[in-house]
Amino acid sequence: MSGTTVVETRGLSKLFGQRAAVTGLDLDVAAGEIFGFLGPNGAGKSTTIGMLATLVRPTLGEARVAGYDVTRDPHAVRRRIGLVFQEPSLDGELTAQENMRFQAELFGVPRREARSAIAALLGLVDLTDRKDSPVHTYSGGMKRRLEIAKGLLHTPRVLFLDEPTTGLDPQTRAAIWEHLHRLREEQEITIFLTTHHLEEAENCDRIAIMDEGELATEGTPAELKAVIGSDLVVLRTGDDAEAARTVRERFGTEAETGTDGVRLRVADGAAFVPRLCAEISVPVHAVTVTPPTLDDVFLHSTGRTIRDADDGPGALAALERR
Ligand SMILES: Nc1ncnc2c1ncn2[C@@H]1O[C@H](COP(=O)(O)OP(=O)(O)OP(=O)(O)O)[C@@H](O)[C@H]1O
Numbered sequence: 188m189s190g191t192t193v194v195e196t197r198g199l200s201k202l203f204g205q206r207a208a209v210t211g212l213d214l215d216v217a218a219g220e221i222f223g224f225l226g227p228n229g230a231g232k233s234t235t236i237g238m239l240a241t242l243v244r245p246t247l248g249e250a251r252v253a254g255y256d257v258t259r260d261p262h263a264v265r266r267r268i269g270l271v272f273q274e275p276s277l278d279g280e281l282t283a284q285e286n287m288r289f290q291a292e293l294f295g296v297p298r299r300e301a302r303s304a305i306a307a308l309l310g311l312v313d314l315t316d317r318k319d320s321p322v323h324t325y326s327g328g329m330k331r332r333l334e335i336a337k338g339l340l341h342t343p344r345v346l347f348l349d350e351p352t353t354g355l356d357p358q359t360r361a362a363i364w365e366h367l368h369r370l371r372e373e374q375e376i377t378i379f380l381t382t383h384h385l386e387e388a389e390n391c392d393r394i395a396i397m398d399e400g401e402l403a404t405e406g407t408p409a410e411l412k413a414v415i416g417s418d419l420v421v422l423r424t425g426d427d428a429e430a431a432r433t434v435r436e437r438f439g440t441e442a443e444t445g446t447d448g449v450r451l452r453v454a455d456g457a458a459f460v461p462r463l464c465a466e467i468s469v470p471v472h473a474v475t476v477t478p479p480t481l482d483d484v485f486l487h488s489t490g491r492t493i494r495d496a497d498d499g500p501g502a503l504a505a506l507e508r509r
Contacts, residue, residue, distance in 0.1 A: 198248030223391030227496035230397040232381040269338035279323035294341040308336040328359030348380040385481040403488040415479035418456030425470035
């Protein structure tokens, strides 16, 4: 990582009438990072990408992408960014190669240069074998990979991806992530993506969590989870109320009983469980120890779970059409 800041926002805000979609956003994304913008539906992710990609005009504040101001120099920004939205942008009747050639013409990439770039990018996303098949014969994952290759054709410095794996099965999602990691290794590119999948955010170098238009927290997945600092231990016992009482009295640790058993949080679950089992007088049927997750981080920084906060489908495609 070079340490150069490629995406920088200061007080970036967007109001739609009286409604604040994004409020006072300060972000710094370094060159070569995979940066995840995480939040429930309506958190302001699409509006932020829209402002960074010069599709939505900020109401207040500033943003620079690849060194250019999004309001004063939108054309310079556009030449340096690639966009992959959820809405398909491929022509199903054309082959992968033809779709790529079309994109090259759109961006004025010289023909000779385009030919070698297309071959290299189709190789990067593992579509060389199928480059001459019409795109309507592709699977969802192949189409998404082709969209990514297309977004890279004019060698952007920053690639913006809106929910790149939505609607794909887990295996295909894993493959897309493999391609994104490879892309970052092989090209000097910064990847800025939105997601509302907490598990996916684990793949990012750094994450910003948005909630109701504001930045709730940011950091590496490990840093964010370290803030929680404790493992979740769940016990199923012959008498949960008695087990919870033992936990409180012998260990001075708060324990809740619920439908899934007795739940408690301790710094080191693996070390705690044998000590607990030695003290407890009721039969223990099962124990699970879960290290902190990004779900816990979301709950900790917003007061609710991301699933509770979620309430509808993505909106970036609608923004693009605006
Ligand atoms: N053109 C618009 N006019 C009015 N309100 C808007 C407009 N675009 C977005 N909003 C509102 O701004 C807020 C943030 O929306 P945004 O689409 O940026 O969220 P998001 O985090 O990207 O959600 P999603 O995952 O659904 O795309 C929402 O309350 C949304 O209703």
